[in-house]
Amino acid sequence: MSIKHPHDSFFKQIMTDRKNISDFIRNFLPENISSKINYDTLKLPDREKTTKNYKKYHMDIIVEAEIDHTPSDIIILFEHKSYKDKFTLIQILSYCVSVWENNLKKKETLKPVIPVVFYHGTGKYDLPLNFGDYFDVPEDLKKYIVNFDYELFDTSAYDEDSIQRKCHDNLLLSAFLISMKNIFSGNQGLEKIFAGLSRLENAGREIIIGYILRSVDIELEELDEIARKGGMQDMPSLAEKLEEKGEKRGLQKGMQKGFIIEAQDMVINGLEAKFGEVASDISDKIKNIDDRERLRNLLREIFKINDIEDFRELIQK
Secondary structure (H helix, E strand, O other): OOOOOHHHHHHHHHHOOHHHHHHHHHHHOOHHHHOOEEEEEEEOOOHHHHHHHOOOOOOOEEEEEEEOOOOOEEEEEEEEEOOOOOOHHHHHHHHHHHHHHHHHHOOOOOOOEEEEEEEOOOOOOOOOOEHHHHOOOOHHHHHHOOOOEOEEEEHHHOOHHHHHHHHOOOHHHHHHHHHHHHOOOHHHHHHHHHHOOOOOOHHHHHHHHHHHHHHOOOOHHHHHHHHHHOOOOOOOOHHHHHHHHOOHHHHHHHHHHHHHHHHHHHHHHHHHHHHOOOOHHHHHHHHOOOOHHHHHHHHHHHOOOOOHHHHHHHHHO
């Protein structure tokens, strides 16, 4: 997995597996969606080809399937968010338009798109669930406004027991959801993640532990102790395991660098969402900032400014 975007990479690694995404749709999306999918026809288009077809829009996951008992196809678009992004609905609309443009290009019937936002960030998700809520217009003008809803999956809405019950025998999907739910909750959250790994096979454990190592700024010895508190007494020392491969020192340095790169990308993505394409001199300046706190502050400022030139002045300081 890429250390540059650990949450996004982990999400795609697990949810682009056909069984995992099928089980997720069946057990966590509303029945009015899940009951209408013909799961035998479900497919995940190749992401590389999808990106080329849909221009610059890097959609997280697209699922295509037939609507049960009909010849019609439906698309479920999954957008992963590890933080609250007020421009999510605009991003989704751009994705939908790009899908339909591709349908027209191929002389296909327009395919209905159901957007799903997968959120596991800190704090309550309090953003609009309806595109029309962006607009403050009189009631008699609302019928002219572009409008749509999306389905929100918020990990905070489920406790660990309910996740395990709903995942049934899919232990990897269960461990994935519990990990995403708790990754920002400090040592207590890590204990809950490790507690869910006891029945998981070694390959699955390595996937989850790899995600933790790439997402959390923590000493390996401390993580070993937390793992044992979480019930993983039989697990070999993480520090020893990495030392054997000669990876420990490089991983720790890489983690620090990865946190900086992810923060830089969040600032650039925020600018693109609000102002469109970002000039190269601005993106270059952002990529030269290696102070995580300053990058966090710049991300907050994006929501306050109305002109890209104001941001240009901020990064000159």
